[in-house]
Amino acid sequence: MGAGSTLSIYLPRVEMASEAPSLPRPSLHSVRGTERVLLVEDEDDVRAVARESLARYGYTVLEARDGEEALRIAGAESGHIDVMVTDVVMPGMNGRELARRLLAIRPGTRVLYVSGYTDDALSQHGILDQELAFLAKPFAPETLARSVRQVLDDAPPNQPSSTSP
Numbered sequence: 001m002g003a004g005s006t007l008s009i010y011l012p013r014v015e016m017a018s019e020a021p022s023l024p025r026p027s028l029h030s031v032r033g034t035e036r037v038l039l040v041e042d043e044d045d046v047r048a049v050a051r052e053s054l055a056r057y058g059y060t061v062l063e064a065r066d067g068e069e070a071l072r073i074a075g076a077e078s079g080h081i082d083v084m085v086t087d088v089v090m091p092g093m094n095g096r097e098l099a100r101r102l103l104a105i106r107p108g109t110r111v112l113y114v115s116g117y118t119d120d121a122l123s124q125h126g127i128l129d130q131e132l133a134f135l136a137k138p139f140a141p142e143t144l145a146r147s148v149r150q151v152l153d154d155a156p157p158n159q160p161s162s163t164s165p
Contacts, residue, residue: 031145032058035082035152038109039063040070040098042090046137050085053141054148067093067101074102081109083152085144088115088134112151114139 037059041047044065051061062077064070067090074081084102086095093101099111116137133154135147 031142031149033145033149033152034058034060035148036060036062036079037148038070038074038081038084038086038102040065040067040084040086040090040095041114042066042087046087049141050144053144054085056141057145059145059148066090067095067098070098071101071105074106081106083110083112083148085112085114085148088113089117110151110154112147114144 037054039047039050039054039061041050041063042065047063047065051063054061062073062081064073067086070084070086084099086098088095090098095113095115099113102109103111110133112133112135114135114137118136133147133151135144139147
């Protein structure tokens with residue numbers, strides 16, 4: 001009823017605006033690679049952006065629209081596939097089943113799972129274990145390259161557990 005508080009803040013006068021401190025940007029070198037990536041994504045636009053992003057950072061990219069195509073490519077390729085980046089939720093075969101089948105024919109391949117669903121939601125439905133490498137969509141090109149680099153540099157390779165979703 002007419003009662004309240006008054007708050008006064010006194011700030012120093014500044015003659016010219018200062019520049020915001022710039023954070024050090026990680027060098028491109030730290031995320032670059034020459035390894036071969038099998039990219040599996042059912043959405044054409046997402047796959048195209050991911051392919052271009054990885055190629056920009058030096059990776060050789062093989063791409064597939066779904067799990068069956070990925071397995072055909074893996075079976076036909078004579079060269080090594082260092083890492084598979086796969087969407088978790090795809091029509092036909094999910095990323096977890098694809099990884100299980102791919103690792104049976106190419107056991108040294110590392111796996112990075114990506115999804116628009118949160119890793120918690122996928123874990124609750126038994127599709128993804130917390131300890132597997134996971135990147136949430138949407139992601140920036142550098143974030144994808146950094147995640148691929150991290151998966152490649154970490155040891156041992158990711159292996160899906162023996163339980164199926």
